[in-house]
Structure formats: C-alpha cells, structure tokens
Amino acid sequence: MLAEVGHFALILALLVAAAQAVLPMLGAMRGDAALMAFGRSAAACQAVLIALAFGCLMTLFGQADFSVALVANHSALSQPLPYRLAATWGNHEGSMLLWVLVLALYGAGIARFGDNLRTTLQARVLSVQAMISVAFLAFALFTSNPFARLSPAPLDGAELNPLLQDPGLVFHPPLLYLGYVGFSVTFSFAVAALLEGRADPAWARWMRPWVLAAWVPLTCGITLGSFWAYYELGWGGWWFWDPVENASFMPWLLGTALLHSAIVTEKRGSLAGWTILLAILAFSLSLIGTFLVRSGILTSVHAFAVDPERGVFILAMIIGATGTALGLFALRAPQMKSGALFGSVSREAGLTLNNLLLMALTAVVFLGTFYPVIMEAVAPANKISVGPPYYNLVFVPLSVPLLLLVTAGPMLAWKRDDLAVVGRKLLVPAALTAALLAGLSLWTGLAQASAALGLALGAWLVLGAGLVLARRWWGAGGFSLRLVRTTPAATIGLALAHAGIGFTTAGIAAMSSFAAEHILVIRPGETTTAGPLSLTMLGAEEVDGANYRALRARFAVRQNGSERILVSERRFYDNSRNQTTEAGIGVSVLGNQYVAIGDVQSDAKGQGLVVRLYWHPLVGWIWFGGLLMAMGGAASLSDRRFRIGAPQSRAPLAPNLVPAE
Structure with a gap:
C-alpha cells in the first residue's frame, strides 16, 4: 500500500507543480496578488507531497519490501539497515526522487524565506522553479517510476553494489x-x-x-x-x-x-x-x-x-x-x-x-x-x-x-585603484612567499620546481587570507578586539575560503611530486619500503562481516622511529559475487601511510599477498582545505546582511522591461 501512496503523491505533486508553473506567472503579468500568492502555497504543498513519496520509498527499503522492483534490485536481507535505507538513493530511480525532493524543498524555501523579494519577482522565480519540477516529475513518473511492483516478489533481493555500502x-x-x-x-x-x-x-x-x-x-x-x-x-x-x-x-x-x-x-x-x-x-x-x-x-x-x-x-x-x-x-x-x-x-x-x-x-x-x-x-x-x-x-x-x-x-579598491598602493599592501605576503619559494627550490632542486611553486602558492593564499583579517583587526591604535567582534561574517568567510584553497593547493602539490609507492607480493615476516615508510607483514586471517567474508591482513608500519599497526581487508560479498578493498590508513598532519591488499598470488618464493604501500605527503590538507572552503561559505551565508531587506533602487523601474540608457 505504501508504494501506491507514494506513487499517488508524486502524481498529485506533478499536478500542483503544473499549476504553480502557470498561475503565479500569470499573476505577475496581471498584477493579481491572489495568483501570485498561490505560488507560495503551491510550493509548500509540492514539497509536502514529494517528501511523503520519498518517505514511503525509504520505508519500503527499511522494511525490505521486495514486491517493489527497486527494493528487490538494490537491497537484500543481509544488508545492514543503514545501507538499506541509504540504498533509497543509491540507484537511478531513487536518486531522481531525491533530486525532485531537493528541488521542491528549495522551492518551499523561496516561498518561506522570500518575504524581502518583490512580489512579482518571487512569483516568477517560483513559476520557473515549478517548470523545472514539472520536467523532472514527469521524467520520474513516466520513465523512472520508483514504485513499480514486482510479481511474484522474491524471497530476497539483489544486493546493493558493495562499493556503495559505505557511510x-x-x-x-x-x-x-x-x-x-x-x-x-x-x-x-x-x-x-x-x-x-x-x-x-x-x-x-x-x-x-x-x-x-x-x-x-x-x-x-x-x-x-x-x-x-x-x-x-x-x-x-x-x-x-x-x-x-x-x-x-x-x-x-x-x-x-x-x-x-x-x-x-x-x-x-x-x-x-x-x-x-x-x-x-x-x-x-x-x-x-x-x-x-x-x-x-x-x-x-x-x-x-x-x-x-x-x-x-x-x-x-x-x-x-x-x-x-x-x-x-x-x-x-x-x-x-x-x-x-x-x-x-x-x-x-x-x-x-x-x-x-x-x-x-x-x-x-x-x-x-x-x-x-x-x-x-x-x-x-x-x-x-x-x-x-x-x-x-x-x-x-x-x-x-x-x-x-x-x-x-581583496586588496583592490572598488571603482579605481593604483598598482603601487596595491603592491605596498601585498609586500609582506609577497616577500614571505618569495623567500619560501627560493628555499623550497633549493631543497627540491629543478626537477621538482612545480612542487616548490605549488607549495609557495599555497602559502601565498593562506598569507593573503590572514592579511584580509589583519587589515580588518588592526586600526589606527593597533590591534582592536572591538574590530574583531564587529567583523562581518562574510569577511571571515572570505578568509576561510581563500585559506582553504591554499591548503588544498599545497596538498595537491605535495601529493603530485613527493608521493611514493611500492607494489609487491609479500608474506608474513617480510619487510618492504616506500619513501620514508618501512612495512612488515604480521599476518593474515579470514573473518566474517555482516554480509561478507574478508581476508584481513595486519601490518607494522614504521616511520621516523615510530610504529603503528594498520589493517587492510579484501572483502567478498557472496550475494552479489563482488569484491572490495578496505585500505589501512595511518593519518598524520604531514601525510598518510596507506596499505591496501589484493589477491593471493605466487612468485619465486611461493604464495604471498599482493600489497600496495603508499606514502602520501600532505594529502589530508586537500580535504581540510575543502572543509575550510565550505566553512567559509557557511560563514558568509550566516551574515546578518542577508537577513535584512535588500537595497532598493531609488527610482521605480518598469515591471517588464528596462529600456537601454
């Protein structure tokens, strides 16, 4: 019954979206407040209907209802519940339902948080948004129905791709x-x-x-x-x-x-x-x-x-x-x-x-x-x-x-500036970056000039982000806590985002030039090296997981006098007959130790395990930079200036067309 409820909700959402696509636009053209207001109500209604449909589909996955073709094709009883639920969007039909849900939620957001918008603009935005919804809802209903029934229903389903059974x-x-x-x-x-x-x-x-x-x-x-x-x-x-x-x-x-x-x-x-x-x-x-x-x-x-x-x-x-x-x-x-x-x-x-x-x-x-x-x-x-x-x-x-x-x-002034003035503002970060580039070039040599340039660019970006805040926080009398407290969230966001690009750039440069790897067949007790790493295989054993069997290998990895134990697995999923690799990763600020096992193979010394050993310098900086960028964007989004009325033009403009000056 849930499948039919979800399908019917999608049909109703399509009808509501079609009305939302036409009536608010017509209201904006005629200046009809009632028709324009309908767009806000329709957007909220559409979001509720699609959320209902999505909730029905997720419940069907949670219940393992294999009478629904989508559930049968992408879920199994042995599959852990979190991955059964996430399988809702781990396929084409379910992911399209997620797409239209997000689309409807954004539309409802425009209706809910668009009080500062011109009424005609809001109506037209909601109308165009609904036109997109009509297209994707039609696509979901007529070519990618997530609620199609399967008869007879199997006793168990086909497993979700093991690569997708992950947080x-x-x-x-x-x-x-x-x-x-x-x-x-x-x-x-x-x-x-x-x-x-x-x-x-x-x-x-x-x-x-x-x-x-x-x-x-x-x-x-x-x-x-x-x-x-x-x-x-x-x-x-x-x-x-x-x-x-x-x-x-x-x-x-x-x-x-x-x-x-x-x-x-x-x-x-x-x-x-x-x-x-x-x-x-x-x-x-x-x-x-x-x-x-x-x-x-x-x-x-x-x-x-x-x-x-x-x-x-x-x-x-x-x-x-x-x-x-x-x-x-x-x-x-x-x-x-x-x-x-x-x-x-x-x-x-x-x-x-x-x-x-x-x-x-x-x-x-x-x-x-x-x-x-x-x-x-x-x-x-x-x-x-x-x-x-x-x-x-x-x-x-x-x-x-x-x-x-x-x-x-960010050092440039609006409308007009002078290069000499900008140069003076950038003197400190430019000098520090140049010194770092010279030192890195001497250390790496000409063969790694691109790495030195990438690391120096990363420093340039981080120093520039710090300069944005420094210029904001230092007044005529020096450092001021009052200026720190009154710093707009958008300024902090800019600094975080630009610093994030710097960390990501440095991480990419180090990974591209200084990473080391060694791929070999190894047996318990044997040792190999890659860059600054030394690895010794301690042993291997077979283990059982929730819906898989695994070959698990343990390794001792030494670097700069310290040692840590890393574990890597080769998993075998009996239901789908697929295999995956779970790497053992030792994380540090300066880089990651990475061990991944493959199949059992034979060489001149007999049977052993294929092992990939990697040294990844500064690789974590890549993702840390991405996180900083996102945090910068979120900080900018929280700026209170976005929650107050937007500036209006002094002179009223024609509602449909502004003539050229």
Whole structure:
C-alpha cells in the first residue's frame, strides 16, 4: 500500500507543480496578488507531497519490501539497515526522487524565506522553479517510476553494489544534489530577471544567499567524494579526472564565478548580464552532469548506466531549459542597465578577470570530458581517453594566475585603484612567499620546481587570507578586539575560503611530486619500503562481516622511529559475487601511510599477498582545505546582511522591461 501512496503523491505533486508553473506567472503579468500568492502555497504543498513519496520509498527499503522492483534490485536481507535505507538513493530511480525532493524543498524555501523579494519577482522565480519540477516529475513518473511492483516478489533481493555500502553513500549524494539542484534557484532568479528586464543590486543581494546555499554543499560533496574514493577504492588516489567527477567539478567552477560576479552586481550594479549568464550556465552544467550519469554513454564507478532512452529525455530537458534561457538572454540582456563604470585596476576588474579564468578552466574540463564522447560518436572504432596528462598540461598553467589573483583581489579598491598602493599592501605576503619559494627550490632542486611553486602558492593564499583579517583587526591604535567582534561574517568567510584553497593547493602539490609507492607480493615476516615508510607483514586471517567474508591482513608500519599497526581487508560479498578493498590508513598532519591488499598470488618464493604501500605527503590538507572552503561559505551565508531587506533602487523601474540608457 505504501508504494501506491507514494506513487499517488508524486502524481498529485506533478499536478500542483503544473499549476504553480502557470498561475503565479500569470499573476505577475496581471498584477493579481491572489495568483501570485498561490505560488507560495503551491510550493509548500509540492514539497509536502514529494517528501511523503520519498518517505514511503525509504520505508519500503527499511522494511525490505521486495514486491517493489527497486527494493528487490538494490537491497537484500543481509544488508545492514543503514545501507538499506541509504540504498533509497543509491540507484537511478531513487536518486531522481531525491533530486525532485531537493528541488521542491528549495522551492518551499523561496516561498518561506522570500518575504524581502518583490512580489512579482518571487512569483516568477517560483513559476520557473515549478517548470523545472514539472520536467523532472514527469521524467520520474513516466520513465523512472520508483514504485513499480514486482510479481511474484522474491524471497530476497539483489544486493546493493558493495562499493556503495559505505557511510559515504549516506552523505555524498545528498550533498551533491543540494549543490546541483541549488543552482536551479539561481537559474530561476536569472530567468525571472530577464522576464522583468531588471537585474539590479537588490536582485543580486536576494540571489547571493541561494548561490552560497548551493555552493557550500557542492563543495562538501566533492570533498567527501574525493575522500570516499581515496579510502574505498584501494588505488591510493584522491582524484582521477573521471568524467563524472568532472560533472560535479564544472558546476562548482562556474558557481564560484557566479558567486563573485553576484558580489560585483550587488556592490556596484555592474556585470549584471554576466551574472545572469553564469547562473544559466551553472545550472545547465548540473543538468549535463545528470545526463552523463544516466545516459549510459559513460562507463564509470559513479554512473548508473541506464538505457540511452532516458538519456534522450534528459537531453531534451537540457536543450529546452538552456535554449529557452539563452534565447531570452539574447533578447533581453542588451536592453538592461549596464551599471557603474570601473577602472582597469579595481576590484571589479579583478573579479572580472577571476571569472574569465574560471570560465576558461571550465571550458578545459568540458573539452576533456566530452571530446572522447564526441569522437566515439563520430568514429566508434577509434576510442580515446583524456586523462591527467591533458589536465596537467592545460588546466594547471591556467590555475596559477587565478591563484595569484585570489590573494590580490581583496586588496583592490572598488571603482579605481593604483598598482603601487596595491603592491605596498601585498609586500609582506609577497616577500614571505618569495623567500619560501627560493628555499623550497633549493631543497627540491629543478626537477621538482612545480612542487616548490605549488607549495609557495599555497602559502601565498593562506598569507593573503590572514592579511584580509589583519587589515580588518588592526586600526589606527593597533590591534582592536572591538574590530574583531564587529567583523562581518562574510569577511571571515572570505578568509576561510581563500585559506582553504591554499591548503588544498599545497596538498595537491605535495601529493603530485613527493608521493611514493611500492607494489609487491609479500608474506608474513617480510619487510618492504616506500619513501620514508618501512612495512612488515604480521599476518593474515579470514573473518566474517555482516554480509561478507574478508581476508584481513595486519601490518607494522614504521616511520621516523615510530610504529603503528594498520589493517587492510579484501572483502567478498557472496550475494552479489563482488569484491572490495578496505585500505589501512595511518593519518598524520604531514601525510598518510596507506596499505591496501589484493589477491593471493605466487612468485619465486611461493604464495604471498599482493600489497600496495603508499606514502602520501600532505594529502589530508586537500580535504581540510575543502572543509575550510565550505566553512567559509557557511560563514558568509550566516551574515546578518542577508537577513535584512535588500537595497532598493531609488527610482521605480518598469515591471517588464528596462529600456537601454
């Protein structure tokens, strides 16, 4: 019965979304307050209905109701309850239901927290948001029904992919979806602004919290996904430029550009058209990521690999949403106000250059992701792959000027500045960074010049973040606790986020240049080395888990006179006949000791165990930096200025179109 209740709730949600897509828009055009108010009620109703459907599906997984095809295909009685519940979104149909749930919750959030919005703008935003909901609810109901029955019901189900039976599944997909779907709100704001012909500082102030609300969980999701792959897959890497990894990274890059562009529009009224365009493209890339995962054109550990017909449906949604929005942008953007002018040396100019570099980096990742797909479509016999060498050659050089600009940008004044003045502000961090670069170059030698540069850039970013706070906290009379207490949350957020980029940069540089590895067949009592590590195998035994059997090996790892015991497992899941590797990881501030076992093999000395031993210097800094970035975004989102009325233009503007000046 729960399956039918959930299915019926989805049907009702589709009908409510269809009404929400039409009536508030009509009300905004006619100035009808009742119709515009309907949009707020409909958004709340839609969220309740989809939450009911999602709750029904999760209950079915918890109860192991194998009469529902989705439960039978992705859950088993031997599966631990937390992973049975998380399997709700560990598949195509359930993840699409999570997608529409997040979409509806964002819509309800606009209705609940949009009191400061112009009534017509809120109505149009809710209407556009509902149009997106209609498309995805139709997709879920007509091509990906999560409540389809299975008759006869099996006594037990097919196990969830063992790689997904991990705490990462509980948090990683929901965080990514909060990010992906969050950009639907900024997309709706952009389209609503184009319909009204008005994108002023007040509009940017209203939209910026929603940009942060998407950017923060997306940052967390990408960081958690990287860490999950690192400890779960047993290959010792934190990023592989997998196409589906790129699918989450591209919206993050454009979302970062959108955040900075919205600041310029809010503070100076400039770059409004650029902000609108970035809002459209960020959500379009989120849709493209959905297409990559579900179209079946990619083979990836992340992909659901469903049939191509569903991919065509999503492709039609991408073309419809992006094409309509870009067409409206081409029609309306040239007629909208351009905002205040600024000099070539100014914070506006710095943020514009920042956005251009982020756009270029996004284009590099987009080309590397889709070039193999396009070439395979043109010439199926000639399959190619684009991997780290391409990104190291193209992406990294473009990143260097961007990272230099991250510290310099906050030192620039609005409207106009002088290079000599900016240089004096940056003298201390520049001198310290130059000294560090010289010292690292002498230590590493020319062969590791890129590592020295990366570590120095990391220091440059952290020092620049500290400089932002130092300039805020030191007044005419020196350090002031009053200035510390009155520091805006957005300023603290900026410093945390920029420092996070610095830690991540340093971690990437160290991992790329100083990591060591040794792969061999080893037996109990034997010893091997990798970089500064010495490893001795203590023994191995077979153990039973909740729904798996495992070969568990214990190792003594020594480094700099200290020793710790690490345990690695090779797990065998009888239900699905799959295997996974659980790495043994020794964590420290300076780096990780990493041990992963493979299969039993024979060599000249007899039978032994394949072991991968890695030394990963500063690898934890990569994820610590990601956490700092997310904390910075969250701090900015908490700024009280977002909870008060946005600034209004002094002169009233026409409701539908602002003529060119």
